Amino acid sequence: MDFKIAATSAAISLCALAGSAQAQTSVLISQRNLSxxxxxxxxxxxxxxxxxxxxxxxxxxxxxxxxxxxxxxxxxxxxxxxxxxxxxxxxxxxxxxxxxxxxxxxxxxxxxxxxxxxxxxxxxxxxxxxxxxxxxxxxxxxxxxxxxxxxxxxxxxxxxxxxxxxx
Known part of the structure; x- marks a missing residue:
């Protein structure tokens, strides 16, 4: 039972990290523009x-x-x-x-x-x-x-x- 809770907790943490990383990479964008x-x-x-x-x-x-x-x-x-x-x-x-x-x-x-x-x-x-x-x-x-x-x-x-x- 403790193993299932730990595994579920780890999976949730990984999903949160992945979502956080995704949000961080899309905060700023680079664009080419005319000088x-x-x-x-x-x-x-x-x-x-x-x-x-x-x-x-x-x-x-x-x-x-x-x-x-x-x-x-x-x-x-x-x-x-x-x-x-x-x-x-x-x-x-x-x-x-x-x-x-x-x-x-x-x-x-x-x-x-x-x-x-x-x-x-x-x-x-x-x-x-x-x-x-x-x-x-x-x-x-x-x-x-x-x-x-x-x-x-x-x-x-x-x-x-x-x-x-x-x-």
Whole structure:
């Protein structure tokens, strides 16, 4: 009888230790994130590319948590591009897709518009997720060129500029 009690007590203790160890390992996590310097390089490159193409734009770069890292608002750009570049970047980050793909999803299934009811979500093209391997570490949104396809080209050049550091 004493042996059964001791064995049961030992089993309970082991389970408690295992549960405790499990809880301790999941208290903190490490995540890769976009540095300020990388965000600034990507934004600057995107802005310069749009300028070379004859467009004045606003560029917004978000980190993996959706926090704004950089906003560049060029001279003589409409004020709405500030919000639009943020919404594009936010959509790309949270849905892990180019922002224009949201528009394609909704066009393919017009009854699935509920994501557009969320704050800061848009179906406008012009933002891309920034990936380090399989991890999304941020996003870049551009607004102001005459068409989201042109905004997206500028965003891609920003990502290309920092690509070597993402691997």
């Amino acid at each position: 300020f310097d990388a965000a600034l390089q990507a934004a600057t490159t995107a802005l310069e590319t749009c300028r070379k193409n004859g467009f004045r734009v606003t560029v917004t770069v978000l980190d993996r948590g959706g926090r704004t890292r950089v906003v560049l608002h060029d001279d003589n750009v409409s004020p709405h591009t500030l919000e639009n570049s943020l919404r594009k970047a936010y959509t790309s980050l949270t849905f892990r897709i180019p922002s224009g793909d949201m528009g394609k999803r909704i066009a393919a299934n017009p009854t699935a518009t509920s994501p557009l009811l969320l704050d800061k979500v848009t179906s406008a093209q012009g933002a891309l997720p920034i990936k380090a391997g399989a991890d999304i570490v941020g996003s870049i949104g551009v607004s102001g060129a005459p068409g989201g396809d042109k905004d997206e080209v500028c965003a891609q050049t920003g990502i290309d500029k920092i690509a070597a550091g993402l691997n």
